[in-house]
Amino acid sequence: MNFINFLNNILWSYVLIVVLIASGLYFTFKLKFANLTQIKEMFKVMLEKGSGKGVSPFQAFCISAGSKVGTGSLAGVALAISVGGPGSVFWMWILALVAGSLSLVENTLAQIYKKKEDGIFVGGPAYYMELGMKKKGLGIAFSILITITYGFIFNAVQANTITVAFKHAYGIEQIYGAIILTVLTGIIIWGGASRIAKVSEVIVPIMGALYLIVAIFIILKNISELPRVMSLILTNAFTTQAATGGTLGVVIMEGIKRGLFSNEAGMGSTPNAGASASTTHPFKQGLVQTLGVYVTTLAICSATAFIILFSGVLETTNHKGIELTQSAMTAELGVFGRIFLISCIFLFAFSSVIGNYFYGIVNIAYTEKKALVIPFKILALAMVFWGSMKDAPSVWAMADLFMAFMALFNIYAITKLRKPAIESIHHYLKERKAGKNPVFTKDVLSNSSGIECWDDKGEISL
Template sequence: MMNFLESIISIGNDILWGKVLIILLIGLGIYFTFKSNFVQFKFFGEMFRLLGDGATNSVSSDEKSENSVSSFQAFCISTASRVGTGNLAGVAIAIAVGGPGAVFWMWLIALVGASSSFVESTLAQIYKTKDKYGYRGGPAYYMEKALNKRWMGIIFSILITICFGLVFNSVQSNTISLAFKEAFGINQFIIGLTLSSITGIIIFGGVKRIAKVAELIVPIMAVAYILVAAFVIIKNISAIPSVFSLIISSAFGLNQAIGGGIGVALMMGIKRGLFSNEAGMGSAPNAAATAEVTHPVKQGLIQTLGVFTDTLLICSSTAFIILLSGAYTSKGLSGIQLTQTALSSQVGSWGNSFIALCILLFAFSSIIGNYYYGETNIEFINSNKIWLLVYRTAVVLMVLFGSIAEMPLVWNMADLFMGLMALINLIAIAQLGKIAFAALKDYVTQKKEGKDPVFTVNSIEGLKNVECWEDTKKDYMRA
């Protein structure tokens, strides 16, 4: 039975990742890049400015709702989900299977995919809805409100709930348990039991508790890991040009001593890149919608910065550690154990323990971020609290299951559900991109007039089914 399941999953992944998604992800990314006038590059400085503003207040204190999530907290929730096993274990798997060239395709999908992230996150803000806990939104909501296709939103909600809340969380706990077993020899079941207990305490506390935990963990873990990677790079600075040369030559099939050729490098780079940065997948918009901002484009730009943070900074850090060490040429090493071996060869035996602690923070923050994506989509399907209780219980159990499961199966399941989710979301944003571009045009116009941009339902002609952007006379200017 297990072999049959693995065969079905493998066939599905080959179709999705071998043909359909590679064309859609790159094609739409390029299309959105041109239609938005290169938004991910042109507004790079503005992204940092907005992130700084969001760390304090996104709107004036008079207008800020009691249960609202700041734009910085929303950024941290999505980054908590993005920055996880994909950055440490996923990059290692991509290099072990696809060779050094996979890193190039990972970079490419981040650069062009960042525009897709802008579109989906801006749409999530425009079509968000408000309840007693704050704001909710995401692809399911804009599929229903903008496309009038609730059935499409329900399918997406089911997929993201299974994908992130259950399958991805089993991947995260699997990587934590393997890392701690490698570093400290701790039994995987004991690790799983501990993780699932802590997860339960946090997720039963609601979105505000999730936001607070993410806001605390994300900056610390990212900075610590990047500093260690910077040390390794500086230590091997003379070898950096040859590493770049290796990545480029391997990406185009010129050097295939390691990996399976340009096709495998391309597929692994895009798969592991998307798993990590989530651009166009439809996951980050669920976090983007929770923020209270004066204009949807503000959160769209902040979420775009998350793609760069994830792939160009953190994934690249892992890639350079592995390639500089040469550990990727060793037979039988893959996933988190490859990253641990590579770092230990550069900094000493403490590298093993450091990676284990990093993956604990990275992957655990992903577990709570992933959980929230499922929660907001459960609410979309049915607001009955019984379903939310069932979901929360299932998440805790899947964290425990993932801790003791076999690595290849959980990663292959993650790829399949991630691919199906991305396919549906890309079809939706391909039709709705023009709304995000109109919002960007409105934002730019107001900026040129010297204003702090404020959005209303009348900012885009013909906008319908929008709940949270009424045309009022309130003053939303920052105090």
């Protein structure tokens, strides 16, 4: 753990923050601020029907949102505030707005370089590294990295949050939660990708909407305190002291670290879900997946932050992580708040387990080693059980380390492949400005090498 913490300190203090902000600003300017000006278009495109028999854009959105709207939105925000202070929330917002351009690019590339396998579209960083960059070795390395990160480590974090939360709320020992959670996960993952899409499509919108409704109620209930809380966030964002007595760097680092865990922009995870969608233009799915970044951070994470800061528990308890959020909700809504939040924790984190498994299985498919599927499922369940039993600091530290590696790998790739992504996005914006429904063909790009699922008529149907 000392070695993991040492690596995390180097990566997050000196490397990843610079890489994320610099690359995010670069693509924001190159895409003419499309990540900020096309929000209305994001909602419109998300509700379109798919162009074929594949996963619809909305289902792909729900799979990726299922992964994002999890412990990062509840435990991660609380952890950032308890360690970095209220100002960490401001840096979460900044990351989401800037890194939205990374999401546009990575998901557009996933659509351009997707493949057809076993009657579905598959894709993601491993695929665009191979087909676009002509670096299969790099693709294999990334597929192994994301499989370990999501299939094993992130699922351990999600499972840990569930069992810790139930222990804090009702005194239920973690071993019992571990058994129940492992069994439920096994039932879902043995149902295949279609069941994952259907479960996510139902769970994510309902749980997200209910959580936001309760958060809005709490905000309205404390509306007179809103100016004070906003002032607290903005003031602390630029002060030299974090909640733990650290420097301004700790405030920024905690905000960006937990923001990335929550919205995953630039990490190379959501393109695995984005590539599965059937659509008429790659940029459409870039828009859909980027909406998920904003919904997660600007809505769900902000809701959690406001609940904590309105409640006043930050000054009266020593809780960190999910226990802090639970204390805040109970302080605001009493017994109802405790019951409601424990339900949200279970649904949020469990949907993340489902989404994380999907990312892992897609990258197992990339290795073309079908014999690994069953062992992967077994190990994924084992990690759910293991994470349910472990202490929170160790699983979060491991998650931070692997998250940093993934982001560095993926941002390198999308920077190298910036030309086809930018050409595709500019084509979409030009066609939409002319009043047309943009249809992508491979001759839109100056170099169509490596493209398999698009021809001179558009997307090849399943």
